[in-house]
Amino acid sequence: MPTPPRRLGARRRRPAVLAMAVALIAAGGLGGAVLYNSSGQxxxxxxxxxxxxxxxxxxxxxxxxxxxxxxxxxxxxxxxxxxxxxxxxxxxxxxxxxxxxxxxxxSDPATQPGQQIVGVSAKRSQLPATKLQPGLQILIVNTPDAKGDGTATRTPDTMTAVVSAVGRPDTDGSTVIDVAVGPADGPRLALWVAGGRFQVILAPRTAGGS
The missing domain is CATH 3.90.1210.10 (Antifreeze-like/N-acetylneuraminic acid synthase C-terminal domain)
Known part of the structure; x- marks a missing residue:
């Protein structure tokens, strides 16, 4: 008895294979659409x-x-x-x-309990070139009057402070800096600022780089 050709069996299976392939493609497309909608939300x-x-x-x-x-x-x-x-x-x-x-x-406060905030209006020449930022420790030096020969009459007073806020530069180049100082230093610093004879310098960094 002659053996039936294999091509007939392959033809019978082909529609089922094609149907399965179409179903898989559709399922993959649906999954991709769901993924797209999820990631695109x-x-x-x-x-x-x-x-x-x-x-x-x-x-x-x-x-x-x-x-x-x-x-x-x-x-x-x-x-x-x-x-x-x-x-x-x-x-x-x-x-x-x-x-x-x-x-x-x-939410931590910029100042410690008991500290006073003093507004310091400084010219560009009274500030370091490094941009001041809140939390930065600075030294404010009261520059005393000088003699005619340019020498200082006394050793300048120095005060440690922490920058709490930095305002925007004014049209004349001056900047108002809010600094936090101890309760005993607030009035003294206010006098320095009123007199205009002070200099702001960066405090030395510690060995830890803080």
């Missing part, structure tokens, strides 16, 4: 509307709500946290357009 988060220097208190004008695609690698603050974010301080320099994360903010 947009969420409302907080971002920076403008630059905020380290130590500055966050205001509502500093923030904007951004809508981004959800990504498990990103952990920005939710837009619903807006009211809880206002009033916190920046732990680092924050740049416009950046997403806001929890580590960017702190």
């Amino acid at each position: 947009r969420i409302a988060v907080l971002a920076l509307a403008r630059d905020v220097p380290m130590g500055q208190v966050i205001g509502s004008d500093d923030l904007v709500v951004a809508h981004i695609a959800g990504d498990p690698a990103l952990h920005p603050l939710d837009a619903q946290d807006l009211q809880r974010t206002v009033g916190l301080r920046a732990t680092t320099d924050l740049k416009r357009g950046a997403l806001l994360v929890k580590s960017d903010l702190t």
